[in-house]
Amino acid sequence: MxxxxxxxxxxxxxxxxxxxxxxxxxxxxxxxxxxxxxxxxxxxxxxxxxxxxxxxxxxxxxxxxxxxxxxxxxxxxxxxxxxxxxxxxxxxxxxxxxxxxxxxxxxxxxxxxxxxxxxxxxxxxxxxxxxxxxxxxxxxxxxxxxxxxxxxxxxxxxxxxxxxxxxxxHPAINRVPEPGAGERFRAARGIPPGVPLLLVLPGSRLNEVKHLIGIFGDTVRRIAADTSGLRVVLPVVPHVRERVETAVASWPVEVVIVEEEMEKRAAFDAATAALAASGTVSLELGLARVPMVIAYRAEAAVGWFALRILKIPSVVLVNLILDRPSVREYLQFRCTPEALAEGLAPLLHDTPERARALADLDELRDRIGVGxxxxxxxxxxxxxxxxxxxxx
Missing domain, CATH: 3.40.50.2000 (Glycogen Phosphorylase B;)
Known part of the structure; x- marks a missing residue:
């Protein structure tokens, strides 16, 4: 035709x-x-x-x-x-x-x-x-x-x-933060440029949040004890906000909760590193150049079955696109506060691990076609x- x-x-x-x-x-x-x-x-x-x-x-x-x-x-x-x-x-x-x-x-x-x-x-x-x-x-x-x-x-x-x-x-290309958004985000919340800022993303479904928010809280406690001046930002969707606010009230650091889409993008641009539930968010973080660790935890039987039938070497889209284990992932019994904190610590500072992560994310952006x-x-x-x- x-x-x-x-x-x-x-x-x-x-x-x-x-x-x-x-x-x-x-x-x-x-x-x-x-x-x-x-x-x-x-x-x-x-x-x-x-x-x-x-x-x-x-x-x-x-x-x-x-x-x-x-x-x-x-x-x-x-x-x-x-x-x-x-x-x-x-x-x-x-x-x-x-x-x-x-x-x-x-x-x-x-x-x-x-x-x-x-x-x-x-x-x-x-x-x-x-x-x-x-x-x-x-x-x-x-x-x-x-x-x-x-x-x-x-x-x-x-x-x-x-x-x-x-x-x-991928539509995540359209959600890449605009230049300068992170600087403005930090300035609006009194976060100096050199202060480590950790994004915590426990998921968008109540079931995800239920399984991960406690583990993520214990991870933040470990990171905060060893990271001077740590700040935490937690993006949420409306239907999980109440559950998240209740959980973070006992965390040892002040948690900035953001819900509006443009604020989330700005927070991604401002972040030093991220602790996130498995999902598409790993790709969004990668395109925003945020070094990360990825976690997944479900009921024992469900998690065992899911991991048994997977036909791929990783659940992290960044790793699948790069065809190598760039992003650390902690699934099921490996998803512990101790392991997550150990994986996150070098990403929050000027280390060879952080430099390698950023170089990998630049390659990811090229493969996806950002720009x-x-x-x-x-x-x-x-x-x-x-x-x-x-x-x-």
Whole structure:
């Protein structure tokens, strides 16, 4: 299909706020790169609605997490899957883009591929098949034309199973602190430039905080005893703030709690080092050049099972992207205050360990593409390539 000669209809399906944000940015880039000659339909939230999508139903109907939430709502979710598939089959968009939330979006994609095989399907955000279920990657070849990858090692992995994949970049690139933000953060809170500032990030879910906040508190006590003038900043999301405030009241240092997004970015820029729960935050810290140690602790049975089925050498995205154990990680029984404090101590001072960590994070920024074209524009270009290649 020649995009310049027609107004293509692109259907997008997102299932949660992070996917809605990606979808909204992609839609904006597509409009810019086609001069507005594109129309949208599908399922999205506030960000995608602002860019012109009329959601088939409220995205909140399918924004659920885990079996405990999914099971009681399964009939309603299955109804929404059928509704989404029927829309695609009836409207016959030039392309269908499913965004993250694979428990919902991939069910939609498989059914659309069976009923309307002529519709090219793009998957934006590869499920972590390289970590858990490699067989699922092979299955994707049957219904996905192209994957838009957030991580630079994903295209090479998918090539091994014959799936077309383009690296477009991670949205964390958009959250890199602006120059000078850290200096302003320190000045506003009376933290001199040379004073060590530790970021503590116990997670965004209550269960994560429950398992880590006590261990992190004991780690801070050990670090504070050996680090003169230590200051601590703890970014939170609203639903865990009360739990965190109760816990840090007994810590031996004053803890600055920040919740607003721009303050969090500024705190990253101001930090000397970080103690963080395993997750995407490790990549955000790395792109902000914050040396870190990563921790993970869950119920014994859950943690044992998770570590047994992992197909990768590390749970830290920085290590996977660099393909070496740059960031220390302390998982399950290794996640102790003594071990965490030992790993953190050299990162808070001018040491060879800190210099090596910063050099590695500079390499990470280069591999991810900080300072280059925005991920949304790379993604839009990859979508338009498929549109151009499609028959009229």
């Amino acid at each position: 020649n995009v310049s000669a027609a107004v293509p209809h692109i259907m997008l399906v997102a299932g949660e706020p992070s996917g809605d944000a990606l979808g909204g940015e992609l839609m904006a880039a597509l409009k810019e790169m086609t001069g507005g000659r594109v129309r949208f339909s599908g399922v999205g939230g506030t960000r995608m609605t602002a860019e012109g999508i009329a959601s088939i139903f409220p995205m909140t109907d399918i924004s659920v997490m885990g079996p405990r939430e999914i099971v009681p709502r399964l009939p309603a979710i299955l109804k929404r899957i059928r509704q989404t598939v029927n829309h695609a089959v009836a409207e016959k968009p030039e392309i269908l883009i499913v965004i993250d939330s694979p428990e919902f979006t991939h069910l939609v994609a498989r059914r659309v591929a069976r009923r309307a095989p002529s519709i090219p399907i793009i998957d934006y955000v590869l499920p972590s098949v390289w970590a858990w279920r490699r067989g699922r990657a092979r299955a994707m070849k049957k219904y996905v034309r192209r994957v838009l990858a957030l991580l630079p090692f994903e295209p090479a992995f998918l090539r091994t199973v014959g799936v077309d994949c383009v690296y477009v970049g 280059g074209e925005a991920p949304s524009r790379r993604a839009a270009r990859a979508v338009l390539e498929i549109l151009e290649a499609s028959p009229a």
